[in-house]
Amino acid sequence: MNDNEKIVLVTGARGQLGHDIVKELTNHNIKYIATDSDDLDITDEKIVKDFFKNHSISHVIHSAAYTQVDKAEVEKELNHKINVYGTSNIVNECMKHDIPMVYFSTDYIFGGEGSEPYHVDDKANPLGEYAKSKYEGELLVKKLSKYYIVRISWVFGINGNNFIKTMLKLAETKNELNIVSDQIGSPTYTVDLSKLIIDMIQTDKYGVYHATNEGFVSWADFAREIFKRTNKNVVVHNVTTEEYNAKALRPKNSRLDKSKLVENGFSKLPTWQDALDRFLKELNN
Numbered sequence: 001m002n003d004n005e006k007i008v009l010v011t012g013a014r015g016q017l018g019h020d021i022v023k024e025l026t027n028h029n030i031k032y033i034a035t036d037s038d039d040l041d042i043t044d045e046k047i048v049k050d051f052f053k054n055h056s057i058s059h060v061i062h063s064a065a066y067t068q069v070d071k072a073e074v075e076k077e078l079n080h081k082i083n084v085y086g087t088s089n090i091v092n093e094c095m096k097h098d099i100p101m102v103y104f105s106t107d108y109i110f111g112g113e114g115s116e117p118y119h120v121d122d123k124a125n126p127l128g129e130y131a132k133s134k135y136e137g138e139l140l141v142k143k144l145s146k147y148y149i150v151r152i153s154w155v156f157g158i159n160g161n162n163f164i165k166t167m168l169k170l171a172e173t174k175n176e177l178n179i180v181s182d183q184i185g186s187p188t189y190t191v192d193l194s195k196l197i198i199d200m201i202q203t204d205k206y207g208v209y210h211a212t213n214e215g216f217v218s219w220a221d222f223a224r225e226i227f228k229r230t231n232k233n234v235v236v237h238n239v240t241t242e243e244y245n246a247k248a249l250r251p252k253n254s255r256l257d258k259s260k261l262v263e264n265g266f267s268k269l270p271t272w273q274d275a276l277d278r279f280l281k282e283l284n285n
């Protein structure tokens, strides 16, 4: 199928990742329909069914999700409704119409044991409500014959809230911060990830992937690097996960092994430091 014949459905197009996916589809002149909760509420089975009946969709990039990790511990039903029931509505239509589906999952489906990077086939052990719902979503997507499950972590992009924006905001009023230093993972820049996803959907290399920017870092060191590169005078104190005491449990080891990307002919994403520099430039423009 050439690019002109594709009509890609993007769910959650107003979100951090959806926004850059749409930009990258535009750059490639690939036709798309960008939707959000206003025009395609994924939790409404009838709306989803009618949508697929009325449009000729070639691929789905499913970026819509409930993403508030701590709030999900309280809003359990809403989290489940969007991430599990909503995903199942999309999966059912992809199955009915034989449409390849991209699903974004998370490092949080792992328990965070040890210090070795997790391989794509390692056993899941999701700790919190959000993580459990994203893993349930994975299991639903795996019923399809054509899927790309892409596990990502610590996402940042121009269109939404993320750790970098939070740090820069805090730097306006604080000169000391306590940041968790025993969770190690990799940031993922939505611009870099979107390029990979558009490459991916033009292949039939289906399966489970890990995709983040290269390199591992703790949240505390990530914050230090943000302040260093933006000349902010903020002292970062290391705290443990237990001391920070967030509502949702999170894995300490969020390292993901990304070798499958290269094995299947895809390019690795640039380092997180390089991505951070480009994101800060994007923020300033």
Ligand SMILES: NC(=O)c1ccc[n+]([C@@H]2O[C@H](COP(=O)([O-])OP(=O)(O)OC[C@H]3O[C@@H](n4cnc5c(N)ncnc54)[C@H](OP(=O)(O)O)[C@@H]3O)[C@@H](O)[C@H]2O)c1
Binding pocket: 011, 012, 013, 014, 015, 016, 017, 018, 036, 037, 038, 040, 041, 042, 043, 062, 063, 064, 065, 066, 067, 082, 086, 104, 105, 106, 107, 134, 152, 153, 154, 155, 156, 159, 160
């Ligand atoms: N952010 C991270 O650090 C991270 C890490 C790992 C994996 N992921 C995964 O990556 C994907 C994209 O994340 P993101 O950070 O871009 O999320 P985001 O910025 O929170 O965007 C999520 C989008 O989903 C939409 N949405 C929510 N409920 C919906 C519904 N019922 N029907 C249709 N759309 C709905 C939201 O629309 P409204 O604005 O209208 O609510 C929003 O546009 C998600 O699958 C997420 O689980 C994210």
